Amino acid sequence: MPHRLLKFGFSDHHPEPRMFREVSQLKPEYDAVIIGGGGHGLAAAYYLGKDHGISNVAVLEQGYLGGGGTGRNTAIVRSNYLTPEGARFYQASVELFQDLSRELDYNLFYSERGHFTLAHSPASLRTQRWRAEVNQHLGIDSQVVYPDFIQSQIPQIDLTCGGHQPPIHGALFHPPGAIARHDAVAWAYARGADRYGAEIHQQTAVTDIEVRDGAVIGVHTDRGYIKTRKVLSAVAGWTTHITKMVGLTTPLVIYPLQAMVTEPLKPWLNHIVVSASLHVYVSQSSRGELVAGASLDPYELISSRSTLDFAESMSGHLIDLFPCLPQVNVLRQWAGMCDMTPDFSPIMGLTPISGFYLDSGWGTWGFKATPISGKTMAFTLANNRDHDLIKAFNLSRFERCELVGEKGAASVGH
C-alpha cells in the first residue's frame, strides 16, 4: 500500500482506471431504462446483467451518482424489523451486504457494530420485545437487553439522560447491525453494472415517459428520445414527479430528513445507538466522525434544505445521551428527501401500467435495502412478475387495504 501511494503521489496523471465507461451518446433503444443512479438503480442494473443476462440497459441520473438518498443517509444496515414481510426482506439484504465487498471486489468498509434501539418507557420496551420475538422466529439475531448490559457495552451513555428525558428501561440489541461506506456502494455497483454492459448516463434528466395503450413505449430525456418497453423508477424524492408522467397516483408524499456529522474523534463509540423517543440515531464512522440523524421534518416539503431548529434539538438530545459531547463541534448538516408511505413499507414491483416498475417509498429505510431491492427488482423486470420477497409491497395493497404496518422503521413516529 505505501508503495502504491508513493507511486500515486508522483504520477502526473491519475493512475487509477475509471470506475465505469463514459458513454457520450444515448442509444436509440434499450431493453430496459432505469431512472435514478443511486444505489438501488445501479444495483438493479448490476443484477439484470449478472442474474438475467440483460445487458442493453441504461441508467439515467439527472445529477451525479449516489447524490440523492444514497449519499445522504446515515449508512446503517440492519434487519430487526417488526413485520414478517419486512424482517425477511431486510434479512436477505443484510446477508447480501455481508458478502458484498468480496462480490464487487471493492472495499465497502462494511463494519458490524451491534445496534441498540433504546426504550425509554415500559410501552416501548414491550414493542422491542415484540420485535425480538418476530426476529428470533425468522432466525434474526435480536434480543431484549437491560440497563446493566447497555452500560457495560457503552460506558459513556447516561441511562438517566441527565434527568431531561425519560430514563432508559432497556433496548433491542441486534448484533449484526452494521454501517457501510454508502458512496462506495453506489460506485461499486456502477462498476459491476458497467462490466455487465449497462450504460450509465449522468447529467441526464427524464422529462417525460411515453405510454401508449397502457404500456410504456419510450422515455424523453433532455438529451433526446429513447425507445424502451421497460422503465424502472428508482428515484427518491422525485417519485411523485415520475409517476405523474405516466398518470399514476400513489400514497407517496415527500418529507425531508436531516442529519449531521461532528468533527472526527478518536474511536470511542463501537455501537450504533438509536433512540426513537429522543429522535436520535448515532454511530461513529471509520473516519471518527459521529454521524447522527433525526426524525422527519414536521411537514411535507420537496427540498433538501436543513434548519437550525434541527441542529439545536438534535445536539441537545445527543448530549442527553452522551454527556461527554458538549465541546464537540458539528462539521456539517444536510437533508435528504424521503418518499413516505402510510405504512412505512416500500412500494415495489409491477404497476397498472405495463412495463413501468416502481422501486419507491424508501422513506427513511432505503440504504439498508440496496442489494436486495436491486436483486428483486431485476428479477421483476426480467420476468414481468413480482419477486416473492416483494409481493407484499406492491402498489395495489392500498386499494385492497392490505397495508404492511412497519413499526420497526427508523426516525418516524408511530
Added chain:
Amino acid sequence: MKILNCPLNGPRPIQEFHYGGEFHPPLDPAELNDADWGQEVHHRHGEPGVKREWWYHTASGTWFIAERDNLKDHVIQTYLYTPECGND
C-alpha cells in the same frame, strides 16, 4: 424562524402549528367501489406544486387551510374553512 399566518391570531412562529395533511373534500363511501375507496383513503397528491393543506394552531385550537408551494416552502395564503372550500 419561520412564521405562519394564523387566520385568527396573525403571524406566529411555525413551532406553534401542527401540519394536518392535504385538504381534499371527502367522497361518499357508499358511491365508491372498494378499489376507489382504497385510493380515496390512501392516495395523495405528492407531486411538486401548490397544494391546499390543513394546519392547526395549537395554542388557540384553530384548524385552518393554507395554500402552500411544497417545492419552495412558500405559503401563498391562509384562511378558515368554509363549506365553499369543498368546491374545487
